Amino acid sequence: xxxxxxxxxxxxxxxxxxxxxxxxxxxxxxxxxxxxxxxxxxxxxxxxxxxxxxxxxxxxxxxxxxxxxxxxxxxxxxxxxxxxxxxxxxxxxxxxxxxxxxxxxxxxxxxxxxxxxxxxxxxxxxxxxxxxxxxxxxxxxxxxxxxxxxxxxxxxxxxxxxxxxxxxxxxxxxxxxxxxxxxxxxxxxxxxxxxxxxxxxxxxxxxxxxxxxxxxxxxxxxxxxxxxxxxxxxxxxxxxxxxxxxxxxxxxxxxxxxxxxxxxxxxxxxxxxxxxxxxxxxxxxxxxxxxxxxxxxxxxxxxxxxxxxxxxxxxxxxxxxxxxxxxxxxxxxxxxxxxxxxxxxxxxxxxxxxxxxxxxxxxxxxxxxxxxxxxxxxxxxxxxxxxxxxxxxxxxxxxxxxxxxxxxxxxxxxxxxxxxxxxxxxxxxxxxxxxxxxxxxxxxxxxxxxxxxxxxxxxxxxx
Numbered sequence: 525x526x527x528x529x530x531x532x533x534x535x536x537x538x539x540x541x542x543x544x545x546x547x548x549x550x551x552x553x554x555x556x557x558x559x560x561x562x563x564x565x566x567x568x569x570x571x572x573x574x575x576x577x578x579x580x581x582x583x584x585x586x587x588x589x590x591x592x593x594x595x596x597x598x599x600x601x602x603x604x605x606x607x608x609x610x611x612x613x614x615x616x617x618x619x620x621x622x623x624x625x626x627x628x629x630x631x632x633x634x635x636x637x638x639x640x641x642x643x644x645x646x647x648x649x650x651x652x653x654x655x656x657x658x659x660x661x662x663x664x665x666x667x668x669x670x671x672x673x674x675x676x677x678x679x680x681x682x683x684x685x686x687x688x689x690x691x692x693x694x695x696x697x698x699x700x701x702x703x704x705x706x707x708x709x710x711x712x713x714x715x716x717x718x719x720x721x722x723x724x725x726x727x728x729x730x731x732x733x734x735x736x737x738x739x740x741x742x743x744x745x746x747x748x749x750x751x752x753x754x755x756x757x758x759x760x761x762x763x764x765x766x767x768x769x770x771x772x773x774x775x776x777x778x779x780x781x782x783x784x785x786x787x788x789x790x791x792x793x794x795x796x797x798x799x800x801x802x803x804x805x806x807x808x809x810x811x812x813x814x815x816x817x818x819x820x821x822x823x824x825x826x827x828x829x830x831x832x833x834x835x836x837x838x839x840x841x842x843x844x845x846x847x848x849x850x851x852x853x854x855x856x857x858x859x860x861x862x863x864x865x866x867x868x869x870x871x872x873x874x875x876x877x878x879x880x881x882x883x884x885x886x887x888x889x890x891x892x893x894x895x896x897x898x899x900x901x902x903x904x905x906x907x908x909x910x911x912x913x914x915x916x917x918x919x920x921x922x923x924x925x926x927x928x929x930x931x932x933x934x935x936x937x938x939x940x941x942x943x944x945x946x947x948x949x950x951x952x953x954x955x956x957x958x959x960x961x962x963x964x965x966x967x968x969x970x971x972x973x974x975x976x977x978x979x980x981x982x983x984x985x986x987x
Contacts, residue, residue: 534685534825535685535821535825543822544815544819544845547685548845550690552811554687591665593773594770595632598628600679600773605765611825612828620754620755621762623754624754625762633671663721670731674727674730683824685821693737696729697726700726704725765908772917775921778924779923779947783924785928787940793875797875797883800868801881803868804865808856811853816902819902820903822906823839846898851892854892861880861885865881865884890944890948894948897955900952901913912954916951916953917951923947927939931943
């Protein structure tokens with residue numbers, strides 16, 4: 525008999541909307557703290573090193589985002605496999621999934637790190653990036669394994685239904701990051717390279733805290749020798765789930781990279797404006813994505829438990845909650861966006877603040893579309909279905925490439941502002957179509973006695 529533990533939350537019982545909302549609250553705090561890493565880096569760099577340093581980071585942020593999205597997406601996919609086993613009460617399978625996920629995450633992060641070091645200089649030249657920023661990237665790439673471990677531990681904790689632990693750990697590491705940033709930049713004069721090193725060191729300490737806490741609190745982590753006998757099929761299953769989610773997550777960064785290449789030709793003012801505005805944009809996205817992340821764990825556990833009617837109810841309620849939250853975030857950006865940008869960019873030219881504010885306003889109007897699509901995407905992924913989300917990601921990439929190749933040259937800065945809204949609308953279409961089509965099929969099946977005998981693979985929101 526497995527020992528019950530408060531660190532593992534059963535998402536297969538209870539009222540879905542209440543559960544989703546209250547699970548999302550600590551997740552919002554945790555995701556905000558994660559995003560505040562970049563936010564505080566920009567704040568410290570902008571106020572102590574100036575607009576040029578912020579622009580330098582902006583030149584390469586899309587490449588860093590590609591690495592983070594790819595490896596973070598992979599670990600998220602692995603956590604879905606774990607959550608499905610948890611919902612089915614297959615605790616031996618949970619331990620096996622944890623071991624496989626850890627080994628694969630470390631191996632893939634090392635591979636990405638090696639490839640990044642080998643090809644980053646060529647990529648940066650293609651992106652018209654200042655050569656002095658390469659040292660900044662070298663530090664970031666060197667810490668990819670540490671960052672990946674941090675993301676894996678966060679995603680696994682959330683797969684267990686525990687959204688409070690990641691929030692606590694990320695908060696501690698954020699405070700450490702602020703202190704280390706100030707020490708590296710102000711006291712030691714290490715510039716943007718010091719900011720990168722501070723982030724990696726803070727995350728390493730966070731990993732240690734995570735491991736100590738999870739080992740103490742989770743009886744599921746008391747491994748035996750039998751748990752290390754891993755079937756090849758389990759490894760392939762995790763790769764089939766993790767790699768598509770990693771590639772899908774990285775598609776967004778590829779599209780942003782294409783936009784960045786076009787934007788790098790517009791000048792330092794526009795680069796600095798968008799870089800600062802995207803920090804605020806990222807914070808907004810993380811608030812909205814928190815609810816989508818909850819529905820992924822919710823769907824995965826109920827999928828393992830074969831509670832298909834509960835999945836439909838949870839997705840519907842999560843869409844309503846997420847859209848309402850998106851509208852609230854939009855209102856905040858409309859009212860306070862310019863003030864936040866002024867805080868980030870001390871003593872900047874007024875035109876920088878104006879450009880950044882315009883970017884935020886245009887993007888904010890489409891947050892609700894992003895939120896609805898995110899819930900659909902995560903629900904599908906919670907079921908282990910990646911085809912519709914992959915198609916959605918591909919559509920988004922194509923739209924961003926078209927904007928970068930044609931629209932920005934025609935209308936300049938306005939084209940940059942329209943890149944994300946156009947991508948949100950286009951990418952939401954295949955997700956919405958897949959969910960509506962498969963919801964109808966599930967309802968028909970649940971209305972028959974046959975539904976009780978179906979395996980989870982026979983019922984899904986998407987093919």
